[in-house]
Amino acid sequence: MESLPASLQERVTDHLREYINDLQDEIKWDNSFAKSQSKLVAAARLAKQEIAEGKAVALDFNQL
Structure with a gap:
């Protein structure tokens, strides 16, 4: 990665951070469920x- 231009390194780093954050969110949701x-x-x-x-009542969306 060091051989890449600085701007591309930043883009790759940002992408990896976003990917890791998404994975962490998935883990949190999995744990919650x-x-x-x-x-x-x-x-x-x-x-x-x-x-x-016969105890169920139909849901009236207008009352929400």
């Missing part, structure tokens, strides 16, 4: 159960 996955599964099961029992 891993921690909440069981809660999401439980909520989905409850929703399916309520639908089957």
